[in-house]
Amino acid sequence: MPIHSKNFFAFFRLEPKLCLDLESLQKRFDELSRKSAEEPSEAVEAATILNNGYRTLRDPVKRAQYLLAEEGFPIGEQTSKDVPSELLEEVFELNRMLEDLKNGGPRARAQLETAKGHFASLKQDVDEELEKLFAKYDVAEAQSETGKQALDEIRGVLNRRRYVENLIRDVDRILALAPD
Numbered sequence: 001m002p003i004h005s006k007n008f009f010a011f012f013r014l015e016p017k018l019c020l021d022l023e024s025l026q027k028r029f030d031e032l033s034r035k036s037a038e039e040p041s042e043a044v045e046a047a048t049i050l051n052n053g054y055r056t057l058r059d060p061v062k063r064a065q066y067l068l069a070e071e072g073f074p075i076g077e078q079t080s081k082d083v084p085s086e087l088l089e090e091v092f093e094l095n096r097m098l099e100d101l102k103n104g105g106p107r108a109r110a111q112l113e114t115a116k117g118h119f120a121s122l123k124q125d126v127d128e129e130l131e132k133l134f135a136k137y138d139v140a141e142a143q144s145e146t147g148k149q150a151l152d153e154i155r156g157v158l159n160r161r162r163y164v165e166n167l168i169r170d171v172d173r174i175l176a177l178a179p180d
Contacts, residue, residue: 008053008066016142018064018134018154020057029054061161064130064154071142073151075158087163090118094167101178109178116171119164126161133157 009016012028029050036046056062065075094115101108137150 006049007070008049008057009070011049011053012057014057016067016070017138018060018067019131019138020063022058025054025057060130060134061158064134064158068151068155068158071151073155075155075162087122087160087167090115090122090167094171098174101174109175112171112175112178116168116175119168119171123161123164123168126157126164129157130154130161 012025012032014020014025014028032046032050036043036050056066068075094112097108097111097115101112133150133154137147137154140146140150
């Protein structure tokens with residue numbers, strides 16, 4: 001594969017799948033690292049593609065986002081109108097707890113800790129759902145209706161995951177600033 005290839009899957013000579021064998025990826029990374037060191041004229045470009053590709057492909061979420069973009073399903077920026085409907089009630093409850101905390105509510109900290117645990121559990125559920133969708137995509141042909149449907153579902157679940165991650169981050173930030 002030419003060094004100029006910007007497609008990470010092609011660069012690593014891997015099929016564009018969402019369930020990757022990370023050991024094979026590591027072996028390809030090591031092999032390509034040695035090879036790029038032997039060809040100094042292309043070393044900088046190769047190292048950039050190699051490192052960016054490796055970081056992207058080894059992380060399941062980044063890998064999915066990358067594959068979605070490659071297949072024409074970009075994630076885009078998340079806005080407040082993108083709140084998953086099943087999380088709306090949780091967001092309202094979190095905002096109420098934050099107000100209680102600002103007003104010195106005695107139980108607000110404990111409620112926020114509980115909410116954080118709940119959001120972490122939601123994130124774990126989302127990650128399990130993603131694993132199933134990754135497998136569904138990998139058995140389908142990428143350009144088939146099933147493959148496109150799987151990518152669309154993955155995009156929706158990734159958006160939900162990102163929203164849950166933002167909730168966890170917000171709770172952590174508030175807890176760090178709040179008096180004990």
